[in-house]
Amino acid sequence: MRISVIGCGYLGAVHAASMAELGHDVVGIDVDERKISSLSAGVAPFFEPGLPEILSTASASGRLTFTTDMSAAAIADVHFIAVGTPQKAGSYSADMTYVDAALDSLLPFLKAGDLVVGKSTVPVGTAARLAERVHEAAPGAELAWNPEFLREGFAVKDTISPDRLVYGVSDDAESGARSKALLDEVYAKAIGEGTPLVVTDYATAELVKVSANAFLATKISFINAIAEIAEVTGANVTELADAIGFDTRIGRRFLNAGIGFGGGCLPKDIRAFGARAEELGRGESLSFLKEVDAINLRRRQRVVDLVVELLGGQAFEKRVAVLGLAFKPDSDDIRDSPALDIAVQLNGLGADVLATDPEAIANAHAKHPQLVFVESLEDAVRDAEVVLLLTEWADYRRLVPDDIESLVAGKRIIDGRNVLDSQQWRSAGWDYRAMGRP
Ligand code: UDX
Numbered sequence: 001m002r003i004s005v006i007g008c009g010y011l012g013a014v015h016a017a018s019m020a021e022l023g024h025d026v027v028g029i030d031v032d033e034r035k036i037s038s039l040s041a042g043v044a045p046f047f048e049p050g051l052p053e054i055l056s057t058a059s060a061s062g063r064l065t066f067t068t069d070m071s072a073a074a075i076a077d078v079h080f081i082a083v084g085t086p087q088k089a090g091s092y093s094a095d096m097t098y099v100d101a102a103l104d105s106l107l108p109f110l111k112a113g114d115l116v117v118g119k120s121t122v123p124v125g126t127a128a129r130l131a132e133r134v135h136e137a138a139p140g141a142e143l144a145w146n147p148e149f150l151r152e153g154f155a156v157k158d159t160i161s162p163d164r165l166v167y168g169v170s171d172d173a174e175s176g177a178r179s180k181a182l183l184d185e186v187y188a189k190a191i192g193e194g195t196p197l198v199v200t201d202y203a204t205a206e207l208v209k210v211s212a213n214a215f216l217a218t219k220i221s222f223i224n225a226i227a228e229i230a231e232v233t234g235a236n237v238t239e240l241a242d243a244i245g246f247d248t249r250i251g252r253r254f255l256n257a258g259i260g261f262g263g264g265c266l267p268k269d270i271r272a273f274g275a276r277a278e279e280l281g282r283g284e285s286l287s288f289l290k291e292v293d294a295i296n297l298r299r300r301q302r303v304v305d306l307v308v309e310l311l312g313g314q315a316f317e318k319r320v321a322v323l324g325l326a327f328k329p330d331s332d333d334i335r336d337s338p339a340l341d342i343a344v345q346l347n348g349l350g351a352d353v354l355a356t357d358p359e360a361i362a363n364a365h366a367k368h369p370q371l372v373f374v375e376s377l378e379d380a381v382r383d384a385e386v387v388l389l390l391t392e393w394a395d396y397r398r399l400v401p402d403d404i405e406s407l408v409a410g411k412r413i414i415d416g417r418n419v420l421d422s423q424q425w426r427s428a429g430w431d432y433r434a435m436g437r438p
Helices: 012-021 033-040 051-061 070-075 097-109 126-137 155-160 173-186 188-192 202-233 237-245 266-279 288-310 338-348 361-367 377-381 422-427
Strands: 002-006 025-029 064-067 078-081 115-118 142-145 165-168 197-200 319-323 352-356 386-389 412-415 431-434
Touching (some): 002 097, 012 025, 012 033, 012 064, 012 078, 025 070, 051 064, 078 097, 078 173, 097 115, 097 126, 115 126, 126 142, 202 237, 266 288, 288 431, 319 338, 319 377, 338 352, 338 361, 352 377
Parallel strands (some): 002 025, 078 115, 319 352, 412 431
Antiparallel strands (some): 142 165
């Protein structure tokens, strides 16, 4: 297939490289020259395991090119829209500027028979609106909605071997069948391997995506709400999650209590979903998502309060080590990162914060230059009164008291992700605190 991918961020760059890896001819298009020159040189502009490898094989094969020139889309038959839909400034709704601008600039290059495929997470109703614009500008061209479920850190695997495919296609039987046939060709490998496929209408496809994210966010906030109860009763939320997780109706995954969810998707998607429900006159249906959001944000405050408590009621001028800035391990993404938020809040209280992360320092520094960043864990913990483990990178999960004992000023640690062995730290004389665990 000849494919264009418009938007080369965390989603689009991986999608473009993965499509080339599958044997398609792909052009990735983005307005950001810095991103395009990096991708053109075969260098991933962000950290994503597996991406550098497929970028270099695809670039060497000649099947993958990148450009800022939208006219390059003219040679493609299938056009993926993979631009961001961030939270709009001053509101909970999704900012649709980038999706609309991407389509606007693509329309002049569409021809009959082309398929525009939306991958971005959008408010329900968007696909129907964009389909009309495609039909007007390019009679004979079609639009489908094919939501993306990739997880950062596993993005390449999730794109090449997704756990399901969803196609939202036109109600018109003939157009719908043609869109499905083209997408089947794009995803021939996954389909051949028996990947479950749901072919549905536009609204359902759009809602599948936001519902999945709302469910995951709810699951995390559920266990974090139980962690709050555990904290006042002396119960252990990790053992509780193990026990309820054995019930296959519940399942253990996404039941890790900690400092909560962040990232470019879950937080803004639940807000945009709630805002869309209100526009549709069904605000009450999703009002629980406000509670999900509130529980999530309370976990960050809990860590800040614990730090102040451990420091005897005052964080001012106290040295605090922050291990982890990315919103989760194996990513350099700091969008709505709970770890970074906690570092910023402590800095605001006058604490002397030294923060580190294996991959996210550059992004964190660009957004919060007021923080002090150090490259190594050792430099971060040196003379610290309290150590915070906030993103569970493999190196931090392996941490044992011996590694840092001789460096710190006070043997106090907060395990924001419940990944350390509490017994080990306590028997080494540390004041060890976790989230929802005694
Ligand atoms: C998410 C969805 O998983 C993905 O399907 C969708 O396409 C985009 O949004 P991602 O943002 O990459 O993917 O992160 P995810 O792995 O879902 O984690 C989200 C946040 O939840 C992270 O901050 C993570 O630390 C947190 N989390 C996850 C928990 O706090 N506890 C858990 O048990 C699981």
